[in-house]
Amino acid sequence: MTTRAVELAHRLDRLLGVDVHPDYPAALNGLQVDHQGPVRRIAAAVDVSQRTIEVAAQAGANFLIVHHGLFWTGSQRVVGGLYSRFRQLFAHDIAVYSAHLPLDSHAEFGNNVLLARELGLMPSRRFASYQGTPIGIAGDSDMPTDALLSLVDAFSRRHGGQARASEIPTGQRTHRWAICTGAGASTETLLEAEAAKVQTLITGEGPHHTAVEAPERGVVVIYAGHYATETLGVAAVAERVADETGLPWSFVSAPTGL
Numbered sequence: 623m624t625t626r627a628v629e630l631a632h633r634l635d636r637l638l639g640v641d642v643h644p645d646y647p648a649a650l651n652g653l654q655v656d657h658q659g660p661v662r663r664i665a666a667a668v669d670v671s672q673r674t675i676e677v678a679a680q681a682g683a684n685f686l687i688v689h690h691g692l693f694w695t696g697s698q699r700v701v702g703g704l705y706s707r708f709r710q711l712f713a714h715d716i717a718v719y720s721a722h723l724p725l726d727s728h729a730e731f732g733n734n735v736l737l738a739r740e741l742g743l744m745p746s747r748r749f750a751s752y753q754g755t756p757i758g759i760a761g762d763s764d765m766p767t768d769a770l771l772s773l774v775d776a777f778s779r780r781h782g783g784q785a786r787a788s789e790i791p792t793g794q795r796t797h798r799w800a801i802c803t804g805a806g807a808s809t810e811t812l813l814e815a816e817a818a819k820v821q822t823l824i825t826g827e828g829p830h831h832t833a834v835e836a837p838e839r840g841v842v843v844i845y846a847g848h849y850a851t852e853t854l855g856v857a858a859v860a861e862r863v864a865d866e867t868g869l870p871w872s873f874v875s876a877p878t879g880l
């Protein structure tokens with residue numbers, strides 16, 4: 623049985639609810655680039671970049687599933703770096719499928735639930751919404767915030783990053799936590815955490831002012847790295863569709879330093 627890129631894309635669309643999930647207009651979730659195919663091997667990466675395309679090609683993959691796709695700034699000229707990406711994609715006949723917020727919020731393949739599971743945390747509530755659709759998660763725990771930071775840091779290091787935290791009050795324990803992967807630290811998420819009496823917000827990254835604001839709102843923000851916190855979803859969904867179709871797959875590790 624051969625699998626075409628459009629068929630694999632439809633399978634992913636259904637699995638992730640891509641058609642009904644709100645996202646930034648330029649996210650362009652779904653199949654972004656077609657190929658001649660058929661699909662021989664799947665690669666999963668956080669970002670589509672010259673580096674990840676090259677590693678995918680070396681692995682013999684011709685269908686690349688990513689969390690951050692090609693078109694973030696909307697209509698753009700296919701010149702410079704973008705031209706180089708397209709040139710590589712066409713040269714290796716690689717299709718690109720991108721899923722952004724649908725892959726953050728998903729109950730089974732979402733970056734947020736999978737990060738909670740990695741940390742041994744049990745989600746019981748939703749946290750942080752985009753256009754009315756919840757993206758992040760939250761739950762209860764009873765552990766020293768320092769210990770939680772160590773757990774998160776160990777996770778980040780396994781994925782090429784490291785975790786940092788805003789000021790942690792001496793002896794503080796985390797009874798309520800929230801997770802919002804990627805660029806999840808903002809005044810909005812801090813206000814939501816404060817209102818929900820969340821002691822610790824685990825996220826990928828955020829602007830400097832969030833670390834200044836956090837202690838004033840009684841929240842510790844753990845910045846676990848944008849890249850590290852978004853490695854799990856693409857791998858999980860790639861593994862699922864690979865199982866369903868009998869295609870081989872692999873994860874392309876390409877930490878960005880952020």
Ligand SMILES: [Zn+2]
Nearest residue numbers: 690804805852
């Ligand atoms: Zn992201």
